[in-house]
Amino acid sequence: MIEERCDVLVVGGGPAGLVAAREACAADPGLDVLVLERDRAVGAPGRCGEGVGSKGVSEFLDPAGASWISRRITKVIFWAPDGTEVRVAEGDVGYILDRTRFEPALAAEAGREGAELRTGTEVIALTRDAAEASGYQWIARVRGPRGEGFVRARFVIGADGVESMVGRWAGLDTRVPARDMESCAQYVVSGIEFDPDAIYLHFGDKVAPGGYAWVFPKGVGVANVGLGIVALKGAGRPAREWLHSYLDDYFPTGTRTGYTVGGVIVHTTVKRTVADGLIPCGDAAHMINPLSGGGIVTGMKAARLAGRHAAAALAAHDTSASRLQRYHEEWMSLLGEDHERFYRIKEALNKFDDDFYNRLARTVNGIAPDRRTLGRVFAQALIQHPSLLPVAARYFV
Numbered sequence: 162m163i164e165e166r167c168d169v170l171v172v173g174g175g176p177a178g179l180v181a182a183r184e185a186c187a188a189d190p191g192l193d194v195l196v197l198e199r200d201r202a203v204g205a206p207g208r209c210g211e212g213v214g215s216k217g218v219s220e221f222l223d224p225a226g227a228s229w230i231s232r233r234i235t236k237v238i239f240w241a242p243d244g245t246e247v248r249v250a251e252g253d254v255g256y257i258l259d260r261t262r263f264e265p266a267l268a269a270e271a272g273r274e275g276a277e278l279r280t281g282t283e284v285i286a287l288t289r290d291a292a293e294a295s296g297y298q299w300i301a302r303v304r305g306p307r308g309e310g311f312v313r314a315r316f317v318i319g320a321d322g323v324e325s326m327v328g329r330w331a332g333l334d335t336r337v338p339a340r341d342m343e344s345c346a347q348y349v350v351s352g353i354e355f356d357p358d359a360i361y362l363h364f365g366d367k368v369a370p371g372g373y374a375w376v377f378p379k380g381v382g383v384a385n386v387g388l389g390i391v392a393l394k395g396a397g398r399p400a401r402e403w404l405h406s407y408l409d410d411y412f413p414t415g416t417r418t419g420y421t422v423g424g425v426i427v428h429t430t431v432k433r434t435v436a437d438g439l440i441p442c443g444d445a446a447h448m449i450n451p452l453s454g455g456g457i458v459t460g461m462k463a464a465r466l467a468g469r470h471a472a473a474a475l476a477a478h479d480t481s482a483s484r485l486q487r488y489h490e491e492w493m494s495l496l497g498e499d500h501e502r503f504y505r506i507k508e509a510l511n512k513f514d515d516d517f518y519n520r521l522a523r524t525v526n527g528i529a530p531d532r533r534t535l536g537r538v539f540a541q542a543l544i545q546h547p548s549l550l551p552v553a554a555r556y557f558v
């Protein structure tokens with residue numbers, strides 16, 4: 162069997178894995194960095210609404226004239242359960258990506274820095290050889306076009322997404338409570354009418370229990386239309402059925418193409434994100450905004466830290482978990498602690514019924530559009546429901 166060696170093995174070629182590889186190479190061009198991706202191409206098949214904030218994504222790739230942008234978004238519109246429309250933001254809001262081009266663009270950057278990407282190659286097991294003296298402490302069993310083999314690595318970055326195994330193989334607790342796992346389904350729908358400069362978020366127990374439905378424009382008359390539900394609240398119906406009902410009700414004449422399903426972890430960062438010579442990042446470590454379910458930019462921000470910490474630990478000849486704990490701490494102060502606050506808000510909001518949201522939407526529409534900040538929306542929610550106060554206190558204080 163083939164046996165290879167590398168300094169840093171990155172498992173998974175999604176946004177997080179590709180950024181981690183780029184950052185590790187950029188921090189130390191002498192490192193031999195290998196990314197293994199089990200799909201035959203990066204960025205496909207797409208399992209995503211593809212919405213990102215413009216500021217966040219610009220930290221990683223230049224959006225000027227970029228082919229990986231399907232649509233520039235300048236408006237955010239909420240639909241209350243009864244259909245009341247609330248416009249909450251206007252301006253440079255974000256982009257709808259084309260992930261079939263976005264991940265290749267990230268891969269090209271990683272390649273330019275010196276990382277090697279191998280697609281169609283899956284890591285099927287990972288073990289640690291603690292007695293190994295030369296520092297190549299991790300042994301990955303891999304299956305690729307040339308059959309099975311082994312990769313020995315001095316450091317492993319687990320960027321293997323929502324169904325991550327790397328963390329588990331390393332003994333980290335990456336379990337997700339069932340109530341914090343959303344099942345999502347999405348179609349690309351064409352021939353429908355909506356404002357192509359806006360994203361729409363639609364709430365309600367009859368729309369998407371425990372989650373929300375979205376319309377993210379890919380172009381004029383074409384959008385990613387999907388929803389996420391918490392399975393425990395879904396009355397035994399899978400996300401796909403909820404989506405079919407939604408499309409029948411709201412976009413009955415649209416042509417459905419490009420179906421996709423997937424899970425989104427709406428939980429907080431795993432409690433322990435480091436092992437000796439190994440760190441997970443992105444979805445693999447639950448580094449997702451638990452209120453929105455957005456994980457592309459947050460995953461890349463975590464991956465940037467992961468790549469840098471891997472390179473620094475190798476340079477210092479100290480890849481111990483105790484040294485790597487700094488990675489966890491930096492992530493928690495960057496975004497992890499915000500996610501804990503967002504999680505508490507999500508928990509509090511989950512207690513309210515459709516009636517509450519319908520009333521809130523009407524009250525917010527009473528605020529002049531140019532004064533409709535999220536803070537003011539939240540203040541209205543507090544006036545209507547003082548039980549939110551403890552959450553607000555924890556969030557704003």
Ligand SMILES: Cc1cc2nc3c(=O)[nH]c(=O)nc-3n(C[C@H](O)[C@H](O)[C@H](O)COP(=O)(O)OP(=O)(O)OC[C@H]3O[C@@H](n4cnc5c(N)ncnc54)[C@H](O)[C@@H]3O)c2cc1C
Nearest residue numbers: 173175176177199210211212284322423443444455456457
């Ligand atoms: C329906 C849906 C809609 C979404 N919409 C949005 C959105 O609009 N905006 C947003 O920000 N987020 C959205 N998300 C979440 C977003 O897709 C993820 O948070 C993001 O992709 C995380 O990036 P990642 O690199 O951590 O993981 P991933 O993008 O999942 O990449 C992990 C990669 O690892 C590979 N892999 C896994 N195991 C192995 C293995 N053993 N060996 C080799 N390769 C492996 C996988 O094939 C995959 O390519 C959505 C998710 C779903 C399911």
